[in-house]
Amino acid sequence: xxxKLRFKIYSNRKLAAQYACTLLGYTLQRGGARAELLNTxxxxxxxxxxxxxxxxxxxxxHHWFPLDNKFYLFALILxxxxxxxxxxxxxxxxxRSSAAKSFNCSPSPLTLSPENGxxxxxxxxxxxxxxxGLIKQFQLLITVLRSNPxxxxxxxxxxxxxxxxxDRLGLYPTGSGFVGACxxxxxxxxxxxxxxxxxxxxx
Numbered sequence: 001x002x003x004k005l006r007f008k009i010y011s012n013r014k015l016a017a018q019y020a021c022t023l024l025g026y027t028l029q030r031g032g033a034r035a036e037l038l039n040t041x042x043x044x045x046x047x048x049x050x051x052x053x054x055x056x057x058x059x060x061x062h063h064w065f066p067l068d069n070k071f072y073l074f075a076l077i078l079x080x081x082x083x084x085x086x087x088x089x090x091x092x093x094x095x096r097s098s099a100a101k102s103f104n105c106s107p108s109p110l111t112l113s114p115e116n117g118x119x120x121x122x123x124x125x126x127x128x129x130x131x132x133g134l135i136k137q138f139q140l141l142i143t144v145l146r147s148n149p150x151x152x153x154x155x156x157x158x159x160x161x162x163x164x165x166x167d168r169l170g171l172y173p174t175g176s177g178f179v180g181a182c183x184x185x186x187x188x189x190x191x192x193x194x195x196x197x198x199x200x201x202x203x
Contacts, residue, residue: 011055012190017185021045026177053151061129076158083201090144091137092153121167153189154201160186 025041145152160182166172167179174182193200 006202008194009191012187012194013057015182016187016191018045019180021180022176023096023180023184027173030177049139069168073162074170076162076165079154079158080162083151083158085149086201087141087144087155090148091140092146094140137203150193150199150201153193153199155184158187160189 021041024039027040028041050168145155160171163172163174163182164179167174
């Protein structure tokens with residue numbers, strides 16, 4: 001089990017270094033670096049990609065198959081759908097809990113009318129009601145994600161990962177710099193879930 005964890009950390013460190021090279025190469029190219037330096041960075045990135053795939057082949061033998069970008073994208077969409085469904089369930093549960101607490105703690109207000117000296121409550125406009133509803137949903141989303149770090153990390157990781165096959169398939173080109181940043185972030189988050197297993201989202 002310990003060797004398996006070490007292999008996962010090693011593989012994700014290699015992946016993080018590979019995407020770091022991608023991001024570095026993009027930054028140097030934008031800064032007008034020399035062609036020799038850019039070629040060196042590209043060769044280093046290619047070398048890391050090759051060694052990472054070879055380690056993977058050695059680890060799982062003839063059961064290793066390269067994931068096609070289309071299948072990778074499909075798997076990520078499923079993961080994001082699961083994250084969205086889980087988030088929605090937690091938001092509904094939190095909303096019911098907050099409503100119950102508010103109902104139990106607040107006293108019943110007296111009904112005000114012109115006859116008893118009060119004023120009729122103002123009816124909010126549809127636009128202000130919509131804005132208030134969106135703000136409330138956003139606050140609820142933040143509350144749920146802050147109280148569920150595994151769900152937050154899984155959502156962030158899948159959001160970062162999804163741009164990689166989208167770029168490689170030409171469906172949503174973002175450039176090597178953005179892909180490198182997303183890949184590096186995803187790899188670091190993966191390492192965190194390996195080092196701290198409680199941060200990994202349970203199925």
